[in-house]
Amino acid sequence: MVDYVLDVSQKDIYKNLNDVNISHTMKKQILWMFTALFFINASGQKFEQLAKRPPMGWNSWNKFGCNVSEKLIMQMADAMVSSGMKDAGYEYIVIDDCWQVDRDKNGEIVEDKDRFPHGMKYLVDYVHSKGLKFGIYSCAGSRTCMERPGGLGHEFQDARTYARWEVDYLKYDWCNTSTQDAKSSYITMRDALFTAGRPIVFSLCEWGTAKPWEWAKEVGHLWRTTEDIVDRWDAMIAILDQEKDLAKYAGPGFWNDPDMLEVGNGGMTVEEYKTHFSLWCMLAAPLIAGNDLGTMSTETAEILTNKELIFLDQDSTGKQGFCYRDNGDYEIWIKKLANKEKAACLLNRSDEEKTVLVDFNLLLKANDDYWSSEQYQLENYRVRDLWEHKEVKLDKNTLLIKIPPHSVKVYRFINKSNPIQ
Ligand code: GLA
Secondary structure, eight states: OHHHHHHSOHHHHHHHHHTSOOOHHHHHHHHHHHHHHHHHHHHSOOOTTSOSSOOEEEESHHHHTTOOOHHHHHHHHHHHHHTSHHHHTOOEEEOOTTSEEEEOTTOOEEEOTTTOTTHHHHHHHHHHHTTOEEEEEEESSSBOTTSOBOOTTOHHHHHHHHHHHTOOEEEEEOTTOTTOOHHHHHHHHHHHHHHHOSOOEEEEOOTTTTOGGGTGGGTOSEEEOSSOOOSSHHHHHHHHHHTTTOGGGOBTTBEEEOOOOOTTSSSSOHHHHHHHHHHHHHTTOOEEEOSOTTSOOHHHHHHHTOHHHHHHHTOTTOOOOEEEEEETTEEEEEEEETTTEEEEEEEEOSSSOEEEEEEHHHHHHOOOTTSOOOOOOGGGEEEEETTTTEEOOOSSSEEEEEEOTTEEEEEEEEETTOSOO
16 A cells, blocks of 8 residues: 555556545645655665675675784775775775773763773774775674674664764674564664665674564564585585575675675685585675785685686676586576676586586576566687686687586676777
8 A cells, every 4th residue: 555655656546546436635634644654664775875885895804703803804994995995996995893892871872991092983984095885783682692782772772873984785694593583683783783874784683583584674674594604615515505595685685695705714725615606606695805915825816816707796787697407416596687798607516626517508598487588699609717717718608618616607698899998
């Protein structure tokens, strides 16, 4: 009923009401009611123009846990610029749990003064001065996962504080929430952020328990789909498996979040990290690095700043890739891109090298069941290998390709008639 009213103009309402035999006073009362409902509804919304592409940045948790400080965050902001990460598109520096220690007598959140001697606003200003954006962490429950003060009951107050500090991104966790309802809790924080008036990307960290992909499009800009990632091949692949049915829920401004990257943290091989990064790009996942940017190896930097892969992730259509073929050890993932382009990722999940006969014509035509089938002709495309950084020479449609264990091949079908290549 209310949604319908939002869709029609005031004039339409009058017209509809004229069809009904009611008094003028009653018409006026009904109009007032509709108008009031419109404004109540208008205040209950997220900031729409944010995160039209999957957010890219860095977060302290995966590498540093509770060991966060002003010094560390400043170093990471510096390294984000000097390492080329900023140039590759990374922009948010997000401080995770443990920056907060208490609430003062007015209920205001208090930073750990030993670790953040100049206070949070100083740090935000520093990050901004580097041309980057600042993200902060809190929790929908009474306490955070590390038992620091949570946001419950302080949502509007905290949102005003974040706005005053000029925060750009909020990750909102789900620990210590007792019997709270997930959707209502996140809506409260969404409304608090909107009321505070500063556009802040709202990242729901509910771990997928209440299926946020079914309701969070109107609430936040990204939502965690699973429990925490662990820096191990099997844990990373287990997350991938949980994304298989979720492609249709994501799009510009509302993303599935399979959790932050572990690239460079030491628990996987370089080849496995390439796979991890490729898959997250195919999933149009938020690319939030979780390693020490100050000491990363050249190999790690090359993975995180592979612009040809990032291009897939950041594609303007915001289509999440889907698993086109699941042959157990060997999977084919397809991502549709703007300008009738496509990307294909061939994944060898097994412990042995695989040799596969790849039919590029079939790969290009690969579709899932909810996209309309369109005509794709291989002769209209160039095929590019996004890790080799070179074009694939195709004398015929098929090629025998060797894929090492736990590795991927990622191809982009570049439309020859696309002016921007
Ligand atoms: C939860 C989240 C993690 C991290 C920690 C911090 O486990 O899922 O990403 O934020 O809390 O305590």
